Amino acid sequence: MVHLTEKDRVDSLIEHFWKNGFLTLSRKHSKYLPKPSKIGEFEVDAIGKLNKKLIFGLTLNEEDLNKPTILRKIKFLANQRNKYSSKPVTLFLGVPASLIPLAKKLISNLEEETQKQIKIVSTTNEENLFY
Numbered sequence: 001m002v003h004l005t006e007k008d009r010v011d012s013l014i015e016h017f018w019k020n021g022f023l024t025l026s027r028k029h030s031k032y033l034p035k036p037s038k039i040g041e042f043e044v045d046a047i048g049k050l051n052k053k054l055i056f057g058l059t060l061n062e063e064d065l066n067k068p069t070i071l072r073k074i075k076f077l078a079n080q081r082n083k084y085s086s087k088p089v090t091l092f093l094g095v096p097a098s099l100i101p102l103a104k105k106l107i108s109n110l111e112e113e114t115q116k117q118i119k120i121v122s123t124t125n126e127e128n129l130f131y
Contacts, residue, residue, distance in 0.1 A: 004096075004124060009059040010045045012123040013094035022048035022055055039080060042073050045094070054082045059094040059123055065102055075110055078117040094123040 004012075007029040014024055026036040027046040036047045039056065046057035056077050064070055080089040095103045103120050110118075 006059070009061075009094055009123040010057075013046055013057045013059055013092060013121065016092060016094070016121040017046065017048045017055065017057065020050075022050045022053075024048050027057075040076055042077060044077065046092075052082065052085050053087060053090070055090045055092055056080070057092045057094060060099075060103065061096065062099055062102075065095070065099060065106060071106060071109060074107070074118065075114055078110070078114045088117050091118045093118060093120045095120060096124045097122040098124075 010028050014027060017024055024033060025047045026034045028035055036044050036056075044056045045059050048055045048057065058074075058077065060070070074091065074093070078089075078091040081087065082089060093103060093107075100120055100122060107115055107118055107120065
């Protein structure tokens with residue numbers, strides 16, 4: 001099984017930003033863009049924007065999904081609001097395709113309003129992986 005580096009996972013997350021029309025404002029592992037500032041006490045992997053809509057990107061692996069504090073982090077980030085417009089922020093959760101069911105199960109423990117602000121995306125392209 002091919003293990004993706006953290007940079008590869010962030011790159012894949014950024015591709016999802018672009019596919020959805022978002023401009024990347026900051027991201028980890030970039031030569032040209034700044035590293036994202038902490039949101040409260042939590043770090044994110046990327047921040048994007050489309051018009052006045054703001055999004056946060058967070059990549060998770062199996063170890064992250066099994067941490068007892070991850071639900072608190074996801075809930076906090078998904079409940080953020082844009083500083084200027086008070087519009088809710090969308091949280092893109094990038095997880096390997098094989099872990100999407102686990103991520104969905106985890107998210108199902110949150111309130112329905114919070115769940116609406118979370119979009120789970122795959123950070124692996126299964127057809128490009130070699131086992």
